[in-house]
Amino acid sequence: MGDTSKGFWGASITEHIYEFFKKIKLQNYKNFLDLGSGDGKVVLIASLFGVKATGIEIDKDLIKTSKKIRDKLKLKAGFIHGDFLKHNISKYDIIFVNPDKGFEHGLEDKLIKDMNQKTKLLVYNQIFLPRFMKKGKTFWFDQVPVTIYKN
Numbered sequence: 484m485g486d487t488s489k490g491f492w493g494a495s496i497t498e499h500i501y502e503f504f505k506k507i508k509l510q511n512y513k514n515f516l517d518l519g520s521g522d523g524k525v526v527l528i529a530s531l532f533g534v535k536a537t538g539i540e541i542d543k544d545l546i547k548t549s550k551k552i553r554d555k556l557k558l559k560a561g562f563i564h565g566d567f568l569k570h571n572i573s574k575y576d577i578i579f580v581n582p583d584k585g586f587e588h589g590l591e592d593k594l595i596k597d598m599n600q601k602t603k604l605l606v607y608n609q610i611f612l613p614r615f616m617k618k619g620k621t622f623w624f625d626q627v628p629v630t631i632y633k634n
Contacts, residue, residue, distance in 0.1 A: 494521060495581050495607050499624035500528050503605075506622055507631070509534055509577070516575040518567040518590075523549025523560065525579055530560040534577070537561040539570050572597045581607040586614060595634055604632040 509515070509532040517525045520538025522545055529536035537560070540546050546564045553560050563570065568589050572578060578598070582590065591613050594604060603619075606612060609628050619631035 495525055496624070496627065497524060497528065499627055499629070500525050500607075501531075502624060503622055503629050504528060504532055507605075512577045514575045514577070516572060516578045518572075518578060518580040519583070520549060520562065521545050521581075523552055523562060525581075526560045526562070527553060527556065527558050529579075530558045535561075537563065537575075539563040539565055539567045541566055568593055573599065576601060577603050577605065579605045579607065582611040585611045591615060598634040600634055602634065604634075606630050606632060 509529060512534050515526070515529045515534045515536045517529070517536075517538040520526050520540045523538050523540075526536045526538035526549070538549060540549065540562065541564070543564060546562050549562045553562070572593070578594070580590070586594075594613070595615065598604065604613070604616065607627070607629050609630070612630070613632050616632040616634060619633060621628045621630040
């Protein structure tokens with residue numbers, strides 16, 4: 484965990500993410516994006532399912548860590564250094580976020596504008612949730628929820 488120039492980074496639990504991706508059959512998707520990918524763990528796990536997995540992160544040190552782990556494990560995953568609010572997310576069919584602030588701070592507007600009707604948003608935890616998107620199924624892992632949303 485730690486501060487970044489745009490917010491706070493907190494890790495997702497590896498076992499939860501892996502089990503969740505199995506349950507939703509992540510291998511049936513093409514383009515996965517993690518908004519605020521931190522150390523890249525979620526992106527790297529997604530890459531194990533054969534999707535084109537990408538993470539976008541504002542913090543240079545976290546991007547370096549992501550790439551270092553990816554290269555050491557010889558996994559196929561992309562990492563973009565930048566602000567996800569300025570990144571075109573329209574090509575992704577599944578998007579993951581472990582939000583560190585309310586969706587009203589620009590994220591939900593961006594998602595509504597860029598996501599098509601088939602794109603799924605995966606929200607880790609229930610601390611901050613979308614206000615206007617359609618809530619789907621929630622999966623629970625040791626009292627930690629992951630909820631699917633659509634536009």
